[in-house]
Amino acid sequence: xxxxxxxxxxxxxxxxxxxxxxxxxxxxxxxxxxxxxxxxxxxxxxxxxxxxxxxxxxxxxxxxxxxxxxxxxxxxxxxxxxxxxxxxxxxxxxxxxxxxxxxxxxxxxxxxxxxxxxxxxxxxxxxxxxxxxxxxxxxxxxxxxxxxxxxxxxxxxx
Numbered sequence: 001x002x003x004x005x006x007x008x009x010x011x012x013x014x015x016x017x018x019x020x021x022x023x024x025x026x027x028x029x030x031x032x033x034x035x036x037x038x039x040x041x042x043x044x045x046x047x048x049x050x051x052x053x054x055x056x057x058x059x060x061x062x063x064x065x066x067x068x069x070x071x072x073x074x075x076x077x078x079x080x081x082x083x084x085x086x087x088x089x090x091x092x093x094x095x096x097x098x099x100x101x102x103x104x105x106x107x108x109x110x111x112x113x114x115x116x117x118x119x120x121x122x123x124x125x126x127x128x129x130x131x132x133x134x135x136x137x138x139x140x141x142x143x144x145x146x147x148x149x150x151x152x153x154x155x156x157x158x
Contacts, residue, residue, distance in 0.1 A: 026096040030103035030124050033131035034091040042088055046073065046080045054125055054132035062138060087111055089120050101126045106139065116142050 033052065040048040053069040066072045079086055092107030103124035108116045119142065123135040 026100040027094050030096055030105055030131055031091050031094045033124060034105040038089050042085050044080055052133055054134050057133050059136045060138055084112055118142060
């Protein structure tokens, strides 16, 4: 009987989440969603990629604004079809509003060689316990390296 209690306690510990796991970490959830979204892109998995789009998603991609998953996927299939991803990204800063329903993610965008070429921004919304992209913006390009300040002009006359 004692052995059965020990076995049941062990099974319960393995199958039931701990108290810490019961408390949601919305920032971690948004970070995980963004990472999984980027992984779907890197894996060239259009079906999985599309599952991260909210029904009323809006992607700002100058000069066009894409509204809804169909418009977004029509444009992004061009990025998803090549064997190698034309760029990649990862979340660097993530924040979530007070009630845990809206999230913001931003971070670097890299070319295939790993050089940072831009910064992305995404706004996430929690729908049916799943984070989906509500807005995705162009972010901004990476600022060029600072150039040394020009010193005083030298007088070439002697």
